[in-house]
Amino acid sequence: MRIVEARDGGLCRLKLPGGALTAAGAQAVAEAARRFGNGAVEITNRANLQLRGIAKAQQASLIDHLLAAGLGPPSAAADDVRNLMLSPMAGLDPTAALDTRPLAASLLQTLEQQPRFHALSPKFAIQLDGGEALAELHHHHDLWLSPLWLAGELHVALGCASAIAEAPPVAAVPASEGMALLLAVLDRFLALAGPAPGRMRELLASLPAAALLDGLPVASQRGPFTAVPARMSPPALGLHPQRQAGEVAVGVAPALGRMPADSLSALARLALDLGDGQLRLTPWQGVLIPHVARGNAGLLQAEAQALGLLLGSHEPLAALVACTGSAGCGRALADTKADALHLAGLLGQAIPVHLSGCPRACAQPRVAPATLLAVSPGRYDLFLRDASAPGFGRPLGRALTLQEAAAQLAACSWSTLND
Numbered sequence: 001m002r003i004v005e006a007r008d009g010g011l012c013r014l015k016l017p018g019g020a021l022t023a024a025g026a027q028a029v030a031e032a033a034r035r036f037g038n039g040a041v042e043i044t045n046r047a048n049l050q051l052r053g054i055a056k057a058q059q060a061s062l063i064d065h066l067l068a069a070g071l072g073p074p075s076a077a078a079d080d081v082r083n084l085m086l087s088p089m090a091g092l093d094p095t096a097a098l099d100t101r102p103l104a105a106s107l108l109q110t111l112e113q114q115p116r117f118h119a120l121s122p123k124f125a126i127q128l129d130g131g132e133a134l135a136e137l138h139h140h141h142d143l144w145l146s147p148l149w150l151a152g153e154l155h156v157a158l159g160c161a162s163a164i165a166e167a168p169p170v171a172a173v174p175a176s177e178g179m180a181l182l183l184a185v186l187d188r189f190l191a192l193a194g195p196a197p198g199r200m201r202e203l204l205a206s207l208p209a210a211a212l213l214d215g216l217p218v219a220s221q222r223g224p225f226t227a228v229p230a231r232m233s234p235p236a237l238g239l240h241p242q243r244q245a246g247e248v249a250v251g252v253a254p255a256l257g258r259m260p261a262d263s264l265s266a267l268a269r270l271a272l273d274l275g276d277g278q279l280r281l282t283p284w285q286g287v288l289i290p291h292v293a294r295g296n297a298g299l300l301q302a303e304a305q306a307l308g309l310l311l312g313s314h315e316p317l318a319a320l321v322a323c324t325g326s327a328g329c330g331r332a333l334a335d336t337k338a339d340a341l342h343l344a345g346l347l348g349q350a351i352p353v354h355l356s357g358c359p360r361a362c363a364q365p366r367v368a369p370a371t372l373l374a375v376s377p378g379r380y381d382l383f384l385r386d387a388s389a390p391g392f393g394r395p396l397g398r399a400l401t402l403q404e405a406a407a408q409l410a411a412c413s414w415s416t417l418n419d
């Protein structure tokens with residue numbers, strides 16, 4: 001409901017519940033992009049959608065269109081509190097410890113309907129991890145839950161102001177009490193954070209985590225706990241077995257997270273024809289189509305390939321991430337998306353590179369194996385991830401052209417870049 005101005009016009013973000021979208025919802029978004037936007041749909045690295053190029057005069061019509069399709073909050077005040085990330089395989093993965101979708105639905109409903117939670121920062125974000133093989137564990141969240149077995153009983157462990165992969169949990173409760181624990185911590189946070197609550201990390205910079213947890217109405221076990229186990233690397237392309245016998249989720253992705261509205265419409269039709277009419281967006285800017293009979297997966301992939309979508313992580317573009325760049329962002333020093341398309345052709349192999357228009361690095365939550373940081377149109381500083389070096393890592397070249405950067409990257413060993 002809050003369309004922000006960008007270099008290329010209004011930018012509208014659609015927060016989807018846990019990245020889930022119905023085929024009908026996808027068709028409504030595609031139509032919105034064609035009628036009110038620039039005709040393209042982008043997938044964000046929080047598994048949401050965004051439309052760009054919205055003219056001021058069209059904003060109210062766009063919002064009405066999306067609300068009529070059931071794609072908005074129940075009230076304007078509830079729009080910002082819906083930052084909830086799940087695995088795109090929630091409820092589907094046979095190896096997961098729990099299905100987070102019922103908890104997610106209850107939590108979203110409570111956040112939307114209880115006005116006291118509308119005071120949370122628009123950036124306040126929660127992740128519910130069910131232990132799925134496919135999960136984004138490097139995104140920073142204000143609160144997160146992850147499954148933990150204690151004395152043979154399934155619990156959920158709570159983390160605060162961290163990414164799941166980067167800090168151990170601080171408390172745990174039996175899985176059935178996860179919702180009560182989250183709400184109690186949210187209430188405590190709001191009480192401690194004052195009239196303009198920011199992010200959890202800001203509060204915990206001045207208070208120990210115990211201040212958040214001591215005396216809550218929900219009894220929890222305290223750590224130390226071990227870190228949550230690592231999982232599969234993105235970008236989640238290919239076939240993912242489901243717990244539903246004979247079915248798979250098929251992962252595809254538009255290059256650099258952006259596709260024509262007509263491609264989203266076609267994916268919606270494929271989800272209806274070959275799946276169960278659902279789409280799951282991924283935090284790696286891709287789409288899973290679940291509940292596809294294993295025998296139909298090849299057909300779906302062939303149709304997706306005909307739409308120009310990426311099918312496998314061996315494809316050079318599948319390994320590249322680029323922010324909006326100078327075509328849409330006033331901070332950008334280069335047209336990162338156009339340059340990434342060019343770079344993919346120069347590399348000719350899948351090398352994981354993040355092209356960023358400025359040091360904010362919006363497109364990638366963790367430091368990439370290789371980063372190209374724009375310094376001027378078509379020129380980049382190149383860094384290789386190195387735990388002993390700050391920021392993007394060890395500098396390898398300054399103000400490189402794309403050809404120079406491609407040559408440097410090709411000379412690096414694959415194991416160095418893909419650790």
Ligand code: SF4
Nearest residue numbers: 323329332357358362
């Ligand atoms: S990383 Fe910088 S240039 Fe790129 S979209 Fe974000 S703010 Fe803009």
